[in-house]
Amino acid sequence: MKIGVIGGGQLGRMLALAGTPLGMSFAFLDPAPDACAQALGEHIRADYDDKEHLRRLADEVDLVTFEFESVPAETVAFLSQFVPVYPSAEALRIARDRWFEKSMFKELGISTPEFADIQSQADLDAAVAAIGLPAVLKTRTLGYDGKGQKLLRKPADVAGAFAELGSVPCILEGFVPFTGEVSLIAVRGRDGETCFYPLVHNTHESGILRLSVASSNHPLQALAEDYVGRVLEKLDYVGVLAFEFFEVDGGLKANEIAPRVHNSGHWTIEGAECSQFENHLRAVAGLPLGSTAKLGESAMLNFIGEVPEVARVVAVEDCHLHHYGKAFKTGRKVGHATLRCPDRATLDRQITAVETLINHA
Ligand code: AMP
Numbered sequence: 001m002k003i004g005v006i007g008g009g010q011l012g013r014m015l016a017l018a019g020t021p022l023g024m025s026f027a028f029l030d031p032a033p034d035a036c037a038q039a040l041g042e043h044i045r046a047d048y049d050d051k052e053h054l055r056r057l058a059d060e061v062d063l064v065t066f067e068f069e070s071v072p073a074e075t076v077a078f079l080s081q082f083v084p085v086y087p088s089a090e091a092l093r094i095a096r097d098r099w100f101e102k103s104m105f106k107e108l109g110i111s112t113p114e115f116a117d118i119q120s121q122a123d124l125d126a127a128v129a130a131i132g133l134p135a136v137l138k139t140r141t142l143g144y145d146g147k148g149q150k151l152l153r154k155p156a157d158v159a160g161a162f163a164e165l166g167s168v169p170c171i172l173e174g175f176v177p178f179t180g181e182v183s184l185i186a187v188r189g190r191d192g193e194t195c196f197y198p199l200v201h202n203t204h205e206s207g208i209l210r211l212s213v214a215s216s217n218h219p220l221q222a223l224a225e226d227y228v229g230r231v232l233e234k235l236d237y238v239g240v241l242a243f244e245f246f247e248v249d250g251g252l253k254a255n256e257i258a259p260r261v262h263n264s265g266h267w268t269i270e271g272a273e274c275s276q277f278e279n280h281l282r283a284v285a286g287l288p289l290g291s292t293a294k295l296g297e298s299a300m301l302n303f304i305g306e307v308p309e310v311a312r313v314v315a316v317e318d319c320h321l322h323h324y325g326k327a328f329k330t331g332r333k334v335g336h337a338t339l340r341c342p343d344r345a346t347l348d349r350q351i352t353a354v355e356t357l358i359n360h361a
Contacts, residue, residue, distance in 0.1 A: 001023065003024050003025070003027075003063060004057045004058070004060070004083070005065055006029050006064065006065070007030055007037075009035065009037060011261050012035075012067045013325075014266070014269070015277050018269075019278070029044045036325045039325060042060075044056060049074065055078075063084045063086060063285070064083050064084070065086055065087075065239060067261070069258060069259050070142055073093060087260075091237055091259045092259055098139075098141075101256060102115045105231075108230040108231065110230060113246075114173065115172065117169070124158060124170075125158065131172060135174055136175055137150045137152055138165075138170060138172075147207070149165075149207075179248060181246060181255075182200060182202065182218070183212075183242055183244045184197070185276050186229075186240070186242075187283050187292070188232045188237045188239070189283045189289050193289055195279070197276070198216065199214075199221050200267070201215060210304070211299065211300070212263070212300045214294055216344075224245060228243045238284060239260070240279060242257065242260070242262030244257070263300075266300045266322070267298045267340075268298075269322070270298070296341055297342070297344050297346070299350075301358065302335075309357075313337055313357060316337075316350055316357070317350065318340055319338070319354060321335065
């Protein structure tokens with residue numbers, strides 16, 4: 001079976017690493033000449049709205065999936081005429097726009113921060129009066145890793161904030177005084193079979209994910225599964241979906257969803273029976289899903305900007321290096337390490353060992 005992937009970054013690369021043993025081959029459509037997935041499959045170098053090359057991709061593959069959500073809606077609609085596309089155009093439409101996303105949470109009874117649609121500075125002034133400060137202004141689309149958002153602490157931060165984000169459609173969210181951030185990675189097959197990985201606790205720095213630790217028997221697992229299950233059913237979703245939550249007052253508030261494999265699920269490559277990448281491929285290919293059970297205690301640390309010396313990373317016991325083969329650049333995710341340890345005390349020690357390498361890289 002040949003899988004077409006829109007986007008050829010590290011997520012596409014890890015999909016191919018998981019799918020190759022299943023007998024799958026891959027074609028990646030990505031305009032970047034150095035797209036790092038090309039080491040694992042065919043690289044169709046073209047823009048995401050290039051109909052000639054999209055048609056070529058559709059003709060060559062059995063189905064198409066995505067490694068990022070900001071794909072133009074017309075691209076998805078165009079491809080869908082010729083080849084099955086998972087997840088659906090509707091799932092992408094909702095997930096790439098924070099207003100649609102939060103409106104869906106509300107409709108489904110999923111707790112989420114207060115929010116308002118912002119089309120002008122006047123809308124923002126009115127929303128701040130209603131929601132209060134602090135609050136977070138975010139562009140409705142194209143924001144990632146903390147980009148396209150601004151924390152408004154005091155009235156002076158509000159003036160001109162809409163223009164600062166580019167005068168594009170935004171939402172204002174009430175600030176959540178969270179005690180932690182967690183994500184739930186779920187997978188749903190074409191037949192509706194659904195599995196959930198254990199909740200993951202995530203630590204960000206400057207808006208970029210640094211550390212994910214898979215939990216054991218998290219008290220909010222059942223609530224998270226209930227919330228995520230509602231979204232999967234509503235969208236008749238096929239594939240892996242990542243759902244990010246704030247932990248607050250002993251409960252959860254929904255932040256956002258990603259209709260794809262997710263950085264906070266990378267630990268599953270070595271830390272779970274079947275990884276998020278393999279399970280995404282199983283789901284879109286109509287295969288039975290694999291077990292999401294955790295193997296031992298597991299964590300993932302991102303390498304941002306550069307990968308520490310390889311020999312030193314692999315010298316850490318229980319540590320698995322994933323080097324994406326990308327040029328090093330400040331703020332760019334260029335690799336990660338997964339730790340899989342027999343117990344939590346060992347895991348904490350090994351997290352410190354890898355953090356020390358990162359801090360001295
Ligand atoms: P996002 O791009 O929506 O995931 O936001 C990036 C990060 O900003 C989150 O991981 C949080 O740490 C923080 N953040 C986003 N929205 C809020 C909010 N409404 N209240 C508090 N912190 C937030």
